[in-house]
Amino acid sequence: MIVVDNVVAGYRTPAGVVKAVDRISMEVRDGEILGIAGESGCGKTTLLKLLYGSFGDGLEIFSGRIYWRDPDGGRTIECADFHRHWWEIFSYVPQGSMSALNPLMRIAPQMLDAGSGGARVDKTARRERIAKTLAELDLPERTVRLYPHQLSGGMRQRVMIGLAAYVDPDVVLADEPTTALDVVVQRQILENLVRLQRARKNSIVIVSHDLGLHSQVADRVAVLYAGRLAEVGTADAVLRHPAHPYTRGLLDALPRLGDKQPRLGIEGRPPDFMDMPQGCRFHPRCSRAIEACGGVDPDPSTLADGRAAACIRLDEAVA
Amino acid sequence: MPSRLAIGIIIVGLIILVGPLAAFFAPDDPRIWQTHPRNLRPEVEHWLGTTALGQDTFWLLSWSVRNSLMLGVGVAALATIIGVGVGLLAGYRGGPLDRVLSFLMDALIVIPSLPLLILLSSMTKGQTSLLAVGTILVIFNWPFPARQIRAVALTMRERDFVNLAWFSGESVGRILWRQMVPYLRGWAVANFINTILVVVAIESSLAFLGLSNDNVPTIGTMIYWALKYQALIAGRWWWVLPPIISIILIFVGFFLLSNALADRMRINPMAAR
Amino acid sequence: MNDVAPILEVCNLRKVYRQGALFGGGTGHAALTDVSLALRPEDGKVLSIVGESGSGKTTLARIVLRLVAADSGTVSVAGQSIVADGQRTVDNRTLRKLVQPIFQNPFEAFSLQLPLEEYLFRTAINLGETATRNDPRPAVEEALIAVGLSYAKVAGKGIRAFSGGELQRISVARALIAKPRLIVADEPVSMVDASLRMTIVNLFKELSTRLGVAFVYITHDLSTAYYLSDVMAIMRQGELVEFGRPEAILQSPSSDYTRALLDAIPTLDRRWDI
Numbered sequence A: 001m002i003v004v005d006n007v008v009a010g011y012r013t014p015a016g017v018v019k020a021v022d023r024i025s026m027e028v029r030d031g032e033i034l035g036i037a038g039e040s041g042c043g044k045t046t047l048l049k050l051l052y053g054s055f056g057d058g059l060e061i062f063s064g065r066i067y068w069r070d071p072d073g074g075r076t077i078e079c080a081d082f083h084r085h086w087w088e089i090f091s092y093v094p095q096g097s098m099s100a101l102n103p104l105m106r107i108a109p110q111m112l113d114a115g116s117g118g119a120r121v122d123k124t125a126r127r128e129r130i131a132k133t134l135a136e137l138d139l140p141e142r143t144v145r146l147y148p149h150q151l152s153g154g155m156r157q158r159v160m161i162g163l164a165a166y167v168d169p170d171v172v173l174a175d176e177p178t179t180a181l182d183v184v185v186q187r188q189i190l191e192n193l194v195r196l197q198r199a200r201k202n203s204i205v206i207v208s209h210d211l212g213l214h215s216q217v218a219d220r221v222a223v224l225y226a227g228r229l230a231e232v233g234t235a236d237a238v239l240r241h242p243a244h245p246y247t248r249g250l251l252d253a254l255p256r257l258g259d260k261q262p263r264l265g266i267e268g269r270p271p272d273f274m275d276m277p278q279g280c281r282f283h284p285r286c287s288r289a290i291e292a293c294g295g296v297d298p299d300p301s302t303l304a305d306g307r308a309a310a311c312i313r314l315d316e317a318v319a
Numbered sequence B: 001m002p003s004r005l006a007i008g009i010i011i012v013g014l015i016i017l018v019g020p021l022a023a024f025f026a027p028d029d030p031r032i033w034q035t036h037p038r039n040l041r042p043e044v045e046h047w048l049g050t051t052a053l054g055q056d057t058f059w060l061l062s063w064s065v066r067n068s069l070m071l072g073v074g075v076a077a078l079a080t081i082i083g084v085g086v087g088l089l090a091g092y093r094g095g096p097l098d099r100v101l102s103f104l105m106d107a108l109i110v111i112p113s114l115p116l117l118i119l120l121s122s123m124t125k126g127q128t129s130l131l132a133v134g135t136i137l138v139i140f141n142w143p144f145p146a147r148q149i150r151a152v153a154l155t156m157r158e159r160d161f162v163n164l165a166w167f168s169g170e171s172v173g174r175i176l177w178r179q180m181v182p183y184l185r186g187w188a189v190a191n192f193i194n195t196i197l198v199v200v201a202i203e204s205s206l207a208f209l210g211l212s213n214d215n216v217p218t219i220g221t222m223i224y225w226a227l228k229y230q231a232l233i234a235g236r237w238w239w240v241l242p243p244i245i246s247i248i249l250i251f252v253g254f255f256l257l258s259n260a261l262a263d264r265m266r267i268n269p270m271a272a273r
Numbered sequence C: 001m002n003d004v005a006p007i008l009e010v011c012n013l014r015k016v017y018r019q020g021a022l023f024g025g026g027t028g029h030a031a032l033t034d035v036s037l038a039l040r041p042e043d044g045k046v047l048s049i050v051g052e053s054g055s056g057k058t059t060l061a062r063i064v065l066r067l068v069a070a071d072s073g074t075v076s077v078a079g080q081s082i083v084a085d086g087q088r089t090v091d092n093r094t095l096r097k098l099v100q101p102i103f104q105n106p107f108e109a110f111s112l113q114l115p116l117e118e119y120l121f122r123t124a125i126n127l128g129e130t131a132t133r134n135d136p137r138p139a140v141e142e143a144l145i146a147v148g149l150s151y152a153k154v155a156g157k158g159i160r161a162f163s164g165g166e167l168q169r170i171s172v173a174r175a176l177i178a179k180p181r182l183i184v185a186d187e188p189v190s191m192v193d194a195s196l197r198m199t200i201v202n203l204f205k206e207l208s209t210r211l212g213v214a215f216v217y218i219t220h221d222l223s224t225a226y227y228l229s230d231v232m233a234i235m236r237q238g239e240l241v242e243f244g245r246p247e248a249i250l251q252s253p254s255s256d257y258t259r260a261l262l263d264a265i266p267t268l269d270r271r272w273d274i
Helices: A044-052 A079-085 A107-115 A123-136 A141-145 A153-165 A183-200 A211-217 A235-240 A245-252 B004-023 B057-093 B095-110 B113-123 B130-141 B143-156 B160-167 B172-208 B219-228 B237-265 C057-064 C092-098 C117-127 C130-134 C137-146 C164-177 C194-210 C222-228 C246-251 C256-264
Strands: A002-013 A016-028 A033-037 A060-069 A076-078 A090-093 A171-175 A203-207 A220-225 A228-234 C008-019 C027-039 C046-051 C072-077 C080-084 C099-102 C182-186 C214-219 C231-236 C239-244
Touching: A002 A044, A016 A044, A016 A060, A016 A228, A033 A044, A033 A183, A033 A211, A044 A060, A044 A090, A044 A171, A044 A203, A060 A079, A076 A079, A090 A153, A107 A123, A107 A141, A107 A153, A123 A141, A123 A153, A123 A183, A153 A171, A153 A183, A183 A203, A183 A211, A183 C256, A203 A211, A211 A235, A220 A235, A220 A245, A228 A235, A228 A245, A235 A245, A245 C194, B004 B057, B004 B237, B057 B095, B057 B130, B057 B143, B057 B172, B057 B219, B057 B237, B095 B143, B113 B130, B113 B172, B130 B143, B130 B172, B143 B172, B160 B172, B160 C099, B160 C117, B172 B219, B172 B237, B219 B237, C008 C057, C027 C057, C027 C231, C027 C239, C046 C057, C046 C194, C046 C222, C057 C072, C057 C080, C057 C182, C057 C214, C080 C092, C092 C099, C092 C117, C099 C164, C117 C130, C117 C137, C117 C164, C137 C164, C164 C182, C164 C194, C194 C214, C194 C222, C214 C222, C222 C231, C222 C246, C231 C246, C231 C256, C239 C246, C239 C256
Parallel strands: A033 A203, A033 A220, A090 A171, A171 A203, C046 C214, C046 C231, C099 C182, C182 C214
Antiparallel strands: A002 A016, A002 A060, A060 A076, A220 A228, C008 C027, C008 C072, C072 C080, C231 C239
């Protein structure tokens, strides 16, 4: 399990400090598929990088704590040390990673390379694991002997997922794993991912702006807005009975196939980091905003069904 | 460590000070022989002494730098304007017009201008006017910016906002001028300054070989005369060193300027934001 | 141009992109193979063309906009032929009054170096009627109001002052100024945030009803296409596989591909059986 405890993190830029993630507390539970949803600028990619412990490009934690706890209770690892366990406890499928494969090498050596850091398992065992994982992803056995350009985009993405999964990590973090893929291929890959998770019982975190995707594969969903957590709970609760006005607005804005009922977008636009509204960050665009909303930036408060939403008008919320 | 831009500006400023600016204040025509005692060392009356021909070295240098720069800037301005115009047209229009213009560009680039000028000068026995030299240099230098701008225009042609301007009914001229040119400033400036340097170099080479027009003193002719009168052997550094240093400073100063400016003005034509 | 003729009619359009050939030959990629479709006035005002990458939908849009030349086939807008067998059959000026584009990337649609209003004013001056040519300001203001903005909001500002959604709206306003018969929108909301998309889509709906402008809406998103369009075309690898009213296609898809597509869309209502 990964615990995020009141974390403020972001980047120092010439224009000032950008808090891409601003006081977020949440967790990635053992054996769950967690979906992180939100629009551009909400902080979801930063949050994923934090969960992975990737601070290479100037990302800093300004306050708060992130740590991983062994499912069997035992040890904990602080975020700063996550990188020592990359491809052992944590693995990452970055956005657009179908293009991340070395075009000059066949698949097998690239996959063997990736897992060699952990050095717990010898080469033969690794080869077996690779074969097993690729089979679970519906990739033909000969894939390992091919070059990346001989595979389709969907197959390459599955190779990237296989790369992340075959080392049997505790947490797989995927950033928009199916964007740029055909809808039919997307479904196959998502099914593969879910089956993989069911077999290995690890945790998967998927970042995607597509709420439909989350509704199909996620156990729990966290919705981010402007660096803050708007709502988090089971996928069923959040996506079918949203408590936060932003989640509700997003869902209302999604057309359903077979339904021509009029839908509305949300007026205004996501705020600029340099120009955050006072109080609740969503209130300038919120149809349910009252005067008090401009005065307080609420943390998520827990509701009866176990989920949490950051809105001061929750108790009046309509299911 | 001061920035390249700062150093470049200082050096170029110095050159302009000593050259075109100071030239205004020359007490008399420095070209005229025997105005002063010959071969004087640098002193209060003559900051850089005098030449073997009785000219004040400093004022001669000043006029020479001015003339070299004037030629350089004049040719560069014309060549850049023509080059950008032709490049834009060829790149944007494409088709047969582009093929013809590209062929012309490539042909002119392949022909080396210095040997041609040497030929011309030796035929006219060193009486080619600076205007003729300048014209030839323009003809042979516009293709360089043209080719570069053409390449940029080819990429920019595909961009949505250029198509949008077309759908807004804009004429080709307006599209080139309003949509594309603002993105080319960096390239245009870089080409302009580089051409200045090319012209100064070629003219100096021509003069050094004794093929330039004597009536118009340039840095090159100054070096030529200094060497002709054995200034180097006789140890008269004040005659031969200043023009050499001037050329070096011109190159270094303008290059730094061009580099720094191009960086500042460059907008990646492929960037979305 | 008459009002009974189809708003858009495409017949036997073919386009092959060739690669790697010096003197003909080389490998060809068939972007469009014998595509024919029509949007008639009685069908409605919005035609959506749905397809994944490689389906040819963008090529089709670019051929209608004459940004790309077809190898063969014809295109007419409002009864007026604009392309026939790879040749242009109408001058540029008339074309601009027949079709106008909206591009996919709102941040590429305008130069970074110019104020946005320049595009609006120039469209009015170049393509407007005589009154507008002399005084373009009212036409610009009217168009901006029609898309839910105002001249005050846009005056003097460049691209960086606006969100993707606002920029697309400004693009629509620009297109409206030319008073075209057809607006071809190439994936106009795919690069716009989800919360802002519906505003644009609804705008298209409203404008088509209120002003009678027809839209060709190119997208990979079947759900939005279903919501917006009166007629829907589904393309796959250069061929038209489905054409008709969205409800009819949903009820009884005629091709396996359509069925696979419908199954694969991750909807919020039905959960996949994994």
